[in-house]
Amino acid sequence: MPHPYTTQFARDEFGGASLDWKVLTALICGVGIAVGATVYEGAEAPSGDIQATLSDESLPDQIFPGRAID
Template identity: 45%
Template sequence: MKLFKFAKNFARDEDGAVTVDWVVLTAAIVGLGIAVISTVAGGVNGLGKTISSDLGKVTTSYKGFDENGTVVK
């Protein structure tokens, strides 16, 4: 009789189904994240290279401070 009671309780238990739902939702979120990253990666790399190149072209005329604490140009 204990076996039948165990089988009946096991059939009614929904904890496993909830776990499967969370696993599926988590996998979908991870999949969407990977899709977004692969979609924007090229644009972000190009923008980073452009910014790096433009910053490399910038020259500054800052030479420091004199004895009075004013900026020497």
């Protein structure tokens, strides 16, 4: 025989919206972290290429090839 308090607690719907918001917020945070990790991993290679290109040549030579800029 169930206790009357547990039966009332199981039927009570107060706090359900709060739980929904907590689950929704946790889901949004999890998706944000997953997207951030994916973008971070995907951006490492191009950023390394840009760094190598900029350190190999000077920027004016890339913008104006064949011209001497004083």
